[in-house]
Amino acid sequence: MTTENEQIIIARARQGEEEAFTLLVNKYGPRLQQMVLAMVRNPYDAEDIVQEAFLTALQRLETFKGDSSFGTWLYRIAYNRTIDTLRRQREVTVETVYSSSREEPSDFGQLDSKAEISKALEVLSPEQLGVVFLRHYQDYSLREIAATLNVPIGTVKSRLYYAYSRLQAELSKIREAEQKWSI
Template sequence: MFPEEEVIRRIVEGETELFALLADRYGRAVHALVYRIVGNPEDAEEVTQEVLLKAFAKLADFRGRSSFATWLHRIACNTAVSFARRRHPLTHFDERQLALLPDDAPERLEAWAERQESLGALNRAIARLTPEERALVTLFYYEDCTVAECASITATTEANVKVRLHRIRKKLYLMVKTELDENE
């Protein structure tokens, strides 16, 4: 196989059939990311195709300032978040509860995750996050992206990613705690 940079150059120069190599290499990862954001297999298929089409159409704009994978993940995140926003209106969350919660409380999520009942509650809570929050959780926890990679993909700063992840953990803690308390 040719180096990725050469494949991209050749596609841009007209050998468009080579895009199949990139689609084969990254298609599964894009689908997994999109699925975790949109939460529906049929929608994930549709959005994955849209992502690959966008990537193909914008390939000449790829400048190599980040890896191709990071660039493609950015397109996937943005497309999936936009799709999810259109399909599922946001639910209201009481921000005052987050402010009152001690900063170390979300650490209990890890202990809860070991219990099957809590794991189900955690998965349901993740599904209720905003599309942007689900995207960040997916990148950091499921895709094992670093804070720097998350920042690059979401076009924000590392500090912002850290703050957002902390707030998301607090929000998840409250959502899981509420569900578990209701079921006792």
Template sequence: MLKLIKKAQKGNDKAFLELFQQYEQDLYKMAFIYVKNQNDALDVVQETAYKSFKSIKELNEPKYFKSWLIRIAISCSLDILRKRRKVVPLKPDFDEFISGAVDEDLTSEITLKGLIEELREEEKSVILLRFYQGMTLREVSETLNIPLGTAKTILYRGLGKLRKDLEGDEANEQ
């Protein structure tokens, strides 16, 4: 992989395509969680391919290639959402949601519907990176360029929402 990255950094588009295609499905699925439809998710992947190849020379640490791609894909997804809404989402008030009590075991109950419908963008980012990409919270915070404490807060808040959603569903079923 290192060899392919070096080649890509020298402008070899075939090497970059080979690399990129190893991750395109993951990127597409992540994008879909944000933008909620196939067309926009495909746009995100195309834009991610475009932006990443244009700036591959700036990637200093090849081992972070995947995280780097993910960061670009998230940023592209958010761009699409911003354009759609014509409004930039406000930063949440993190303190309001601080709670260390949420059990991460809840993650076994995460549903696709919950991910797509219930979470804010930053919650999707943290939960996807933590549980879908298997990153540690520190890696999540580095990938999203946010403080570790903030990543934790957002994670718990997101999981809390999903639990409420799950409880709601269970109540409806009874």
């Protein structure tokens, strides 16, 4: 789907042609759904976010003045909705969104790599978490993240590097605790 073709498809989708909408959903839907789901950890919240992202992206396309693709616009909306949802989730419970997936230490008190990361991500703010996901899940470059979030690249670096710093510190703590546990 070239950019030109995509513009035609978007125009058709906005005129109510469901076939065109289906093409957009097929292209962006599954990946977006998976990323949002990985962040909010709740299938119903993820579904709401993806629905809102697609419909808002089409309805408010005029307000998107970037040179980037529809995908950028879609991910920007999804990102903002996801951040809102994460904030709400964290207000509701002291336990963070990753608690449900926290894996118990194994027989020797060791968390596997996935569990370590999952636990460490709990310390990040929603904004930092979002940037980490765009970088490492979506494999976006710093510039692509900046375009998606409509922020200067310096802001992206700042959020991302701070997230790395916090993750590194948190992983150190987790590993120290594991070592104590295993002794």
